[in-house]
């Protein structure tokens with residue numbers, strides 16, 4: 001269990017994490033999402049006692065991380081895969097971690113096997129590893145002490161699609177066996193497949209949080225594209241169906257519309273006007289997808305906060 005309560009970090013006049021609260025429960029994967037510079041790493045560093053908080057508290061298994069006896073036996077942490085000693089081999093790195101944590105040396109080979117670094121890769125120097133291999137080694141290091149909590153900062157960076165799929169399966173299994181996972185990413189779709197709960201941070205503040213099913217619930221809107229966009233638009237307006245967004249032409253087709261109505265009503269309005277439809281489907285995502293587009297597409301820095309009604313997303 002991870003409990004973060006009103007955590008705040010200031011560097012001089014800049015507040016980079018402000019009043020952040022969330023809980024990560026056993027048996028769940030919590031996706032900690034936000035664009036670059038949102039404050040994810042700073043929050044995780046405060047959680048692990050590496051950066052002192054200006055105010056607020058963070059506990060793991062009921063106590064501050066730094067109060068845990070032999071923390072690596074309780075919490076597996078991967079904050080920076082590039083921070084490993086470049087001159088040691090993968091096997092040496094894990095053997096050393098096993099000794100420090102007081103777990104059997106055999107755990108090192110077991111973990112190398114688990115993360116797909118057994119054989120030749122285990123004998124190579126970490127300095128010669130790709131980023132993806134270093135992430136795998138970092139995950140092995142996090143798991144070697146058989147912890148019940150995992151704190152992983154952007155572990156999918158550098159992993160290929162097969163590696164991302166492998167990691168998701170590993171984290172899901174870990175949570176299904178009762179573990180708590182806090183997983184950060186700047187990509188919604190990267191954590192969407194594995195997380196049960198999402199905490200979205202931007203400009204240092206939590207802008208949305210809750211279960212994935214609630215946050216990503218279908219919007220009740222319909223995406224529609226026709227051979228003749230102008231005729232479709234007239235048909236929709238004529239039927240009193242609100243067009244909430246226009247989508248630019250794609251794949252040689254015309255402009256499309258997102259309509260605040262169910263597909264059947266949209267289809268009927270088009271049919272009544274003799275409009276030929278090319279596409280008719282539920283509009284993707286709900287508020288979170290929109291929020292993420294705002295955060296990642298139309299914002300450049302951490303200082304701005306999205307103009308999305310936050311309470312609507314909680």
Ligand SMILES: Nc1ncnc2c1ncn2[C@@H]1O[C@H](COP(=O)(O)OP(=O)(O)OP(=O)(O)O)[C@@H](O)[C@H]1O
Nearest residue numbers: 011016034035036037038039040041042043186302
């Ligand atoms: N030691 C520091 N001194 C001053 N500012 C800092 C320090 N560390 C981080 N920051 C600032 O805090 C903000 C949040 O950074 P942080 O690394 O926590 O974001 P992030 O969400 O992890 O981003 P990314 O996805 O790029 O890793 C950034 O604007 C960053 O420049």
